[in-house]
Amino acid sequence: MRDKAIVNEKDATFYSVAWGRTKSLVAEGSPAISDKVQVRITEYLPGYVHTLHVHPTQDEIIFVLEGKGASETKSGKQEIGPGDVVLVPAGVEHATYNPNTEVLRAIIIKSPPDSK
Amino acid sequence: MRDKAIVNEKDATFYSVAWGRTKSLVAEGSPAISDKVQVRITEYLPGYVHTLHVHPTQDEIIFVLEGKGASETKSGKQEIGPGDVVLVPAGVEHATYNPNTEVLRAIIIKSPPDSK
Numbered sequence: 001m002r003d004k005a006i007v008n009e010k011d012a013t014f015y016s017v018a019w020g021r022t023k024s025l026v027a028e029g030s031p032a033i034s035d036k037v038q039v040r041i042t043e044y045l046p047g048y049v050h051t052l053h054v055h056p057t058q059d060e061i062i063f064v065l066e067g068k069g070a071s072e073t074k075s076g077k078q079e080i081g082p083g084d085v086v087l088v089p090a091g092v093e094h095a096t097y098n099p100n101t102e103v104l105r106a107i108i109i110k111s112p113p114d115s116k
Numbered sequence: 117m118r119d120k121a122i123v124n125e126k127d128a129t130f131y132s133v134a135w136g137r138t139k140s141l142v143a144e145g146s147p148a149i150s151d152k153v154q155v156r157i158t159e160y161l162p163g164y165v166h167t168l169h170v171h172p173t174q175d176e177i178i179f180v181l182e183g184k185g186a187s188e189t190k191s192g193k194q195e196i197g198p199g200d201v202v203l204v205p206a207g208v209e210h211a212t213y214n215p216n217t218e219v220l221r222a223i224i225i226k227s228p229p230d231s232k
Contacts, residue, residue, distance in 0.1 A: 002205055003191045009199040025201045026177055032203040034175040037153050037227035039201065059150040061142055063223070075119045083125040085141045085155065087148040089118055107179070111153035111227045 005032035009041055017042070019050035019096070020103070027113060038113035043105050044069055044098040052095040055088075058110045062086040062096065067104035070097040080104075121148035125157055133158070135166035135212070136219070143229060154229035159221050160185055160214040168211040171204075174226045178202040178212065183220035186213040196220075 007030055012023040020043045024030040027038040044050065044067075052072070062071065068081040072095040073088070080086060088094045098104040123146055128139040136159045140146040143154035160166065160183075168188070178187065184197040188211040189204070196202060204210045214220040 002208060004187060004189045004205070004208060004210060005203045006187065006194055006196065007201050007203075009201060025179070026203050032201065034177070034203060034205070034227070036175045036206075037177065037225060039177060039179070039225065059152045061150070061153065061155060063141070063155070071120060071122065073120045078122055080122065085123050085125060085148065087121045087123075087142050087150060089120070089150070090152075092118060092120060094120060107223070109153060109155065109225060111150070 007032050012041070014043070019048045020045040020098075022108070034113065036113070037109060037111040040108045041105065042108045043103045044096060045103060046098055046101050048098055050096040052093050054093045055090055055110065057090050058112060059090050060088040061109040062088070063107040063109070065105045065107060067098065067102045068100050069104040070099070071095075072097065123148050128157070130159070135164045136161040136214075138224070150229065152229070153225060153227040156224045157221065158224045159219045160212060161219060162214055162217050164214055166212040168209050170209045171206055171226065173206050174228060174230075175206050176204040176210075177225040178204070179223040179225070181221045181223060183214065183218045184216050185220040186215070187211075188213065
């Protein structure tokens, strides 16, 4: 029976990535999976960077919950902080920096989701 | 030039809906628009309900930021609160209730976005 799925972000487990740690809310590794969109919480650790990269087919949204950092694309590097929502269209090279001493915590939405 | 767009949720303006109010972060009405996914913040006001309805083609995600309420589908009505992430797959009839005295504030993600 196709029905809703409910998860709580406190129950999701972080795993390490090169720029900090991330956990799946609606994505592989969570009981809630969509074939249209994925949602994670990512913590960019102080001094870390998610270096320039491109998602050829996925739009990405970075919704900052806590902390400050910077979002870089070819138009330059802009400071981001709480409440900022960054839309990175598919094919746009981008990087995310946390040069500060506090964690940069964000909801990361990608559509379509990562392929397995 | 295709590039990122940055908006801050504090700069977005609420408009009224039958169950409270909502504002566009990545959606029509915002400078940030994706053809793959939309993101809004919705406040379900105390005593209000977004009655049973279906999105035939859109997956919807309700990420609760503040307050408490309930999410209903055919499997029943579950209480939801801060940190809860509800995935409602396309075609699943659902309702959202706020029977409490505090606002139920949530990020609402839909993919694909609403058609114009």
